Amino acid sequence: MHKAATSSSRQRSRWKALLWPLLLAEVGFTLVCLGAGALIWQASDRRESENALARLQASHSVYARQLDARLTSQQQHLLMLARGSRRILQSMAENASTLSEASPGLPAVLSHDDTQRLLTRLLDDYYGMDALVTRLFILPVGMRAFSVPEGQDDIDSDLPPYQRARTSTDAEKVTWWSGAQTPPERLVATHDVVWNERYLARVGMAISQPRLKRLLHDETGNTGEHWLVDDAGHALMRDDAPRVLPDAAGRYGMQWLEEGRRALIWDTLPGTGWRLVSRLSLPDDSAWQTALPWLSIGLILGNVLIFAGFVTVLYWRLQREQDAWQAALGRLAGWLPRTQDDVPDVSDVSPATLNALLTRLEPPLGGRAPNQAWDLPAWLNMLQLPALLTHGDAIVTLNAILARLLGERPEARRDVLLAEWLNPRLIDDERRRVRLTDAAGGAREYRLECLAVQGEYSVWALIDQTQVSETLHRERLARDQAREDARLKTGYLAHLRQELDACVQRLRMPSDAGTPHPPPQWEALRQRLEDVMLLLDTLSEGKPASDAHQGDASPWVLVVDDGPVNTLLACGVLERQGYHVETATNGEEALALAEHRAFALVFMDIYMPSLDGLETSRRWRRLERRLARRHTSVLVALTANVTDADQEAFLQAGMDDYLAKPYRPSDLVAVVHRWIGAGVRPKQ
Known part of the structure; x- marks a missing residue:
């Protein structure tokens, strides 16, 4: 017993010596995998950040151009107001003879009341041209001030800077006033009316800062922070004072901010010289960055625990096997005839000892009858098709199904050779097809297949070929x-x-x-009749595939309709005209397709589940602005309602045209030809 205990202790020591290298190798491999994964993730994150920043800069340039066009239009309106005011004041200031030559469309002499009436009417005509403008005013020399709307505040009180004397000699220059020089929450633009180097009046307009901010947020989709600065870098709005540009900021550019994945982007508005500045955020993955170390630690600990559990279970199983071998070999050693010098060492089992014991056990065990086929008869009777068991070339027994088919007992063919039993029934020796006559006298064809072989025993099955045929x-x-x-x-x-x-x-x-x-x-x-012929061409089997013969230059058309019949008809007609056609059954699928492909024309069903055609069109336009695509898609509404109110709703949603349901194939083709021209015809 002491010798056996010493051997077991020695084996456990060997296992402990192997455990630590395996554990260190597992931890090292885990760390290498984590490091490689972190490097790949970091490179992918950097590339994705650069792409996202490029998309943000492109979108910001689009917003700046739209805002510049809006402000430039307002300046043009102000110049037109100044020209009209100059004609009226010029007519009042000149004498009768000069008036008839300078302003033939006005009376020879304008009275003071006529001048006031014309100036008030002129302001009423120009007011309301833009929702951003909250006030228009004219400050003539020697007369009272005129403004629309009246009564908001007294223009003559305190004489703010934009109401004082002449500031510019440029006849086409518009001066902008902001900050403390203007009323609260207002930006003021003024222009001096001069005739023959004589200062006549000042015209101006006030723009609402809250409306301007709301316009910026609507155009940018309510993302990030946006403000305006003048050419000197000072904020134009009072609450934007702490948000300024860098000292070396140019006409446009970008700067990363310190507070995380945020960027400062600015673009110059050519019409006013101002700069639109935005503070935008990239997709936030700080949670992943914070959780990554903890995930790594958890993964390492999990691998260590799994490895330790695996080694523990393996050691326990091997220990149990070792103990069982020790007990069995001890019993076998007592059974064998031996002398004192021939006792095998069962305390330390080795392959040499085991081979010696087996060599001494082979003679007494060699005369025992084999029992390899003891379980085959039971398995044979479990089969659900005719089968038989053979030993060598002789039949041992038939299963119950084959015995019932032949009308014999299962042991009736015992010791009959299989070839002798098959010869009268064999039809095709190569395919092993036989014809059996059942107990009722009917004949059927079967195929002989070997299902299992164990030693010299084999199980053969008969598969009914008549039913298969x-x-x-x-x-x-x-x-x-x-x-x-x-x-x-x-x-x-x-x-x-x-x-x-x-x-x-x-x-x-x-x-x-x-x-x-x-x-x-x-x-x-x-x-x-031509429509019927086009429909027959669409339904015929010879219709060309959509991608097999069309040229790469063919425009792409998207059909968004939840009706399978309408979709099938439209696809068939358009593909025969040489267009590439994609389909979608709802608005979500259409927007997903728009993320990856630019479509020349889109047929949009109005009534669809979950997301109707109007809302899908609005999101489609916003998506085009966000992606800054050079060419926008033509959106055509598919609807049965074509009233004036419906058409106005289509235009408000961003659609370009409509097609009334039910439509003829020629109408569908005519709409496509009208907007994007003919496609590349497929080769016949």
Whole structure:
């Protein structure tokens, strides 16, 4: 016992010596995988950040151009107001003879009351041209001030800077006032009215800062912070004072901020010289960055625990096996005839000791009968098809199904050679096909297959070929019938198209000089027959595939409709015209397709589940602005409602045209040709 205990302790020591290198190798491999994954993730994150920043800069340039166009339009309106005011004040200031030459469209002499009435009417005409403008005013020399709307505040009180004396000699320059020089929450633009170097008046307009901010947020989709600064870098709005540009900021640029994944982007508005500045955020992944170390630690600890559990279970199983071998070999050593010097060392089992014991056990065990096939009869009777068991070339027994089929007992063919039993019944030796006659006298064909082999015992099964042949025959008949039906239908459609083509050609023929002109109903009938021919071409089997023959230059058209019939008709018609066609059953699928492909024209169904056509169109336009695409898609509404109110709603949602349902194929093709031209025709 002491010797056995010493051997077990020695083996456990060997296991402990192997455990630490394996554990260190597992931890090292885990760290290498984590390091490689971190490097790949960091490179991917950097590339994604650069792409996101480029998209933000492109979108910001689009917003700046839109805002500059809006402010430039307001300046043009202000200059037009100044020209009209100059004509009126010039007519009042000149004498009668000069007036008739300078302003032939006005009376020779304008009274003070006429001047006031004309200036008030002029302000009323220009007011309301832009929702950003909250006030228009004229400050003539020697007269009271005029403004629309009246009564908001007293223009003459305190004389703010934008109401004082002349500031510029440029006849086309517009001066902008901001900050403390203007009323609260207002930006003021003024222009001096000068005639013959004589200062006549000052015209101006006040822009609402809250409305301007709301416009910026609406155009940018309510993302980030946005403000305006003048050419000196000072904020134009009072609450934007702490948000300034860097000292070396140019006309446009970008700067990363210290507070995380945020960037400062600015673009110059050419019309005013101002700069639109935005503080935008990239997609935030700080949570992943914070959780990554903890995930790494958890992964390492998890791998260590799994490895330790695996080693523990393996050690326990091997220890149990070792103890079992020790006990069994101890018992075997007591059974063997031996002398004192021939006792095997069972305390330390080795391959040499085990081979020696087996060599001494082989003679007494060699005479035992083999029992390899003891479980095959039970498995044979479990089969659900005719089968038999053989030993060598002789039959041992039949299973119950085969015995019932032949009307014999299972042991009736014992010791009969399998070849002798098969010869009278064999049909095809190569395929091992046999014909059996059952107890009722009926004959059926079977195929002999070997299912299992164990030693000299084999299990053979008989597979019914008559049932398989009948099933294959029925399938072939059904296939041939379907082909014949398809061929006949194709022939009928081709014959019908030939007849329709002859009718259309007859209707197209010009009438003789002596015959009266055909009635108008003939033209309508010809158009309907052409639509039927186009529909037959779409339904025929010879229609070309959508991608097999179309050129790469063909425009892409998207059909968004939840009706499968309308979608199938539109796809067939457009593909035959040479266009690439994609389909979507709802608005979400359409927007997902728009992320990856630019479509020249989109047919948009109005009534769809979850997201209707109007809301999908609005999101489509916002997506185009965000992606800054050079060419926008043509959106065509598919609807049965074509009232004036519906058409106005389509235009407000960003759509360009509409097509009333149900539509004819020629109408569908006409809309596409009108907007994007003809496609590349497929080769016939």
